Amino acid sequence: MQHFLERLDTNQSWLVGVSGGRDSVVLLDYLVQDGFKNLVVVHVNHQLRAKASNGDAEFVEQLAQKYGLAFYGEAVDVIGLMESEKKGLEVVAREARHAVYVRAIQKHSAAGVLLGHHADDQAETVLFNLLRGSSGLKGIRFENTVTVDECVLKVVRPLLEVRRSEINDYVKSRGLEYREDASNAEAFTVRNRIRHEVMPLLVEIMRREVVPAVNGAAEVSMEQSDYLASEVVLEQFLDPQGRIFLPALLELDVVLQQAVMFQFLKTHKVPDLSRSLIAECLLVCDTVAAAKCNLPGGRWLRRKEQRLFIQQ
Numbered sequence: 587m588q589h590f591l592e593r594l595d596t597n598q599s600w601l602v603g604v605s606g607g608r609d610s611v612v613l614l615d616y617l618v619q620d621g622f623k624n625l626v627v628v629h630v631n632h633q634l635r636a637k638a639s640n641g642d643a644e645f646v647e648q649l650a651q652k653y654g655l656a657f658y659g660e661a662v663d664v665i666g667l668m669e670s671e672k673k674g675l676e677v678v679a680r681e682a683r684h685a686v687y688v689r690a691i692q693k694h695s696a697a698g699v700l701l702g703h704h705a706d707d708q709a710e711t712v713l714f715n716l717l718r719g720s721s722g723l724k725g726i727r728f729e730n731t732v733t734v735d736e737c738v739l740k741v742v743r744p745l746l747e748v749r750r751s752e753i754n755d756y757v758k759s760r761g762l763e764y765r766e767d768a769s770n771a772e773a774f775t776v777r778n779r780i781r782h783e784v785m786p787l788l789v790e791i792m793r794r795e796v797v798p799a800v801n802g803a804a805e806v807s808m809e810q811s812d813y814l815a816s817e818v819v820l821e822q823f824l825d826p827q828g829r830i831f832l833p834a835l836l837e838l839d840v841v842l843q844q845a846v847m848f849q850f851l852k853t854h855k856v857p858d859l860s861r862s863l864i865a866e867c868l869l870v871c872d873t874v875a876a877a878k879c880n881l882p883g884g885r886w887l888r889r890k891e892q893r894l895f896i897q898q
């Protein structure tokens with residue numbers, strides 16, 4: 587099994603996010619076998635399926651006991667949060683998990699959280715993002731940080747190069763038990779349809795594995811966008827009020843203009859940064875085009891006196 591574990595310090599304390607499903611159960615077992623000692627098993631009960639959700643939480647707590655590891659569990663009213671925050675299920679659940687991980691890190695002084703995303707998740711995510719209009723092929727990172735209420739959460743995905751088939755083989759060879767995720771079996775979300783319908787069809791018509799090709803292309807694309815991001819120092823294009831100074835931006839090649847605009851919107855926490863949104867925003871630079879464009883979340887990008895800025 588290929589993995590990234592050698593990059594992590596086995597003596598440090600790490601959280602492991604365990605849903606009780608196959609992937610995170612394998613991650614936990616693999617970490618224990620690999621000599622990680624200071625692990626804290628974290629489970630978030632999303633309370634989506636009353637009985638089954640409580641069953642998942644109990645299962646994970648018992649798993650932690652079996653390995654002799656610390657356990658940190660919290661229940662979150664995901665449905666209530668969806669209504670109060672007007673966000674989708676996956677987003678709310680993810681944000682809630684991140685907040686729980688931060689509290690668990692503070693309690694246990696852990697270095698970060700380890701999650702069970704694998705190579706097939708990566709390919710499905712890349713296709714999903716691509717089809718939604720992402721700027722470049724965007725996937726999951728081996729390591730990234732998430733800021734939650736001013737706390738920086740380090741997230742690492744040791745299984746990111748491991749194929750689902752290898753995870754299945756591991757489950758069999760180690761005789762592991764896990765909980766079946768009802769949403770996986772039902773296959774009704776777009777992501778699940780990509781997993782259960784699109785990916786097998788692609789393998790059938792290409793007559794070869796497609797995950798390595800998709801992930802390879804995403805890796806190149808992410809390296810290129812990281813490089814561009816490192817070349818762009820946003821502050822060089824801003825005036826003292828934090829507005830983009832247009833003459834400086836317009837001197838750049840269009841690829842770098844896109845990178846500056848991407849950074850600018852990201853700094854202002856504009857969600858859903860698609861390729862078409864960035865193109866629309868760059869159109870605002872053109873003095874013959876409209877002097878403003880609508881941003882997701884109800885704000886505007888405006889042009890005035892050679893400056894671009896964001897307004898409510």
Ligand SMILES: Nc1ncnc2c1ncn2[C@@H]1O[C@H](COP(=O)(O)OP(=O)(O)OP(=O)(O)O)[C@@H](O)[C@H]1O
Nearest residue numbers: 603604605609610628629630631680700701702703
């Ligand atoms: N209820 C949970 N409690 C703790 N950790 C979880 C839970 N659900 C998922 N995780 C962790 O997150 C990983 C990814 O889970 P899953 O694929 O369901 O989430 P996702 O929505 O696709 O990913 P993301 O973390 O990007 O939201 C799991 O392998 C596991 O490590």
